[in-house]
Amino acid sequence: MDTVEKVQRELPRTTALDIERVLISEEQIAERVGELAREIEDCYKTSGKKLLLLGILKGSVVFMAELMKQLRVHVEIDFMQVSSYGSGTTSGNIKILLDLARDDIKECDILIVEDIIDSGKTLSYLVEYLKLRGAASVRTVTLLDKPSRRTVDFSPDFRGFEIPDYFVVGYGLDFDEKYRALPFIGVLKPELYEK
Ligand code: IMP
Ligand code: MG
Numbered sequence: 001m002d003t004v005e006k007v008q009r010e011l012p013r014t015t016a017l018d019i020e021r022v023l024i025s026e027e028q029i030a031e032r033v034g035e036l037a038r039e040i041e042d043c044y045k046t047s048g049k050k051l052l053l054l055g056i057l058k059g060s061v062v063f064m065a066e067l068m069k070q071l072r073v074h075v076e077i078d079f080m081q082v083s084s085y086g087s088g089t090t091s092g093n094i095k096i097l098l099d100l101a102r103d104d105i106k107e108c109d110i111l112i113v114e115d116i117i118d119s120g121k122t123l124s125y126l127v128e129y130l131k132l133r134g135a136a137s138v139r140t141v142t143l144l145d146k147p148s149r150r151t152v153d154f155s156p157d158f159r160g161f162e163i164p165d166y167f168v169v170g171y172g173l174d175f176d177e178k179y180r181a182l183p184f185i186g187v188l189k190p191e192l193y194e195k
Contacts, residue, residue, distance in 0.1 A: 015179065018192055023168055024161055024185040029143070030066070032160045036141060037070035039158055044109060049136045050076055052108040054100065056122070057081040058180070059115030062172035063143045063160075067113065078102065082122060094125040100133075110135045115172050116144040120154030144168065144185065161185075167193060 044051050053075050055064040068075055081098035102108075110130050117123055123140050130138045141158035148165050167190075169175050170182030175193060179186070 019186040026183040049109045106134045109137045112140045114142040119151040124154045
């Protein structure tokens with residue numbers, strides 16, 4: 001188990017002081033990612049299409065790297081980057097910053113790989129967008145899910161952990177582009193984002 005003491009020993013002092021506690025340890029994540037890989041292999045075993053893991057930059061990179069190593073089937077990878085814009089999180093729209101540039105989408109089972117689902121807007125938009133572009137199938141896997149924060153009706157096909165409404169960082173997730181490299185999921189001290 002990662003304790004705050006272990007974290008404080010192993011991380012730069014300034015980072016350790018910003019983390020209130022470890023919510024999900026490195027070991028717990030590794031075990032769950034392995035289980036997700038088995039579920040995913042099972043789901044696609046009878047499909048004759050190419051399995052394309054589509055990571056959503058930047059938060060998904062650590063999860064994506066671990067998941068692809070655990071999968072015992074051929075996969076191809078690609079990335080998209082999107083951002084929310086508009087007034088606040090409830091009325092924001094999605095803007096594509098980096099699009100999926102391939103001409104074989106119709107031959108792909110696309111599995112969108114996301115770090116966390118909050119309102120659900122990002123993934124519900126992307127699923128529709130990729131279906132419109134003619135993907136053979138579109139499914140979603142998220143490491144973390146905060147169902148209490150949904151503003152649109154959306155459920156992932158595969159989910160690592162359901163978490164309460166905490167702002168979390170690490171394992172790819174950031175606050176203001178910081179903390180992505182932490183090997184665990186930590187709860188950020190609220191005074192850091194409230195100030
Ligand atoms: P949604 O469209 O509201 O579901 O947005 C999901 C995106 O919000 C994620 O990909 C993250 O970039 C960001 N996000 C939501 N909650 C958190 C959090 O607790 N920590 C870090 N990023 C978060
Ligand atoms: Mg993200």
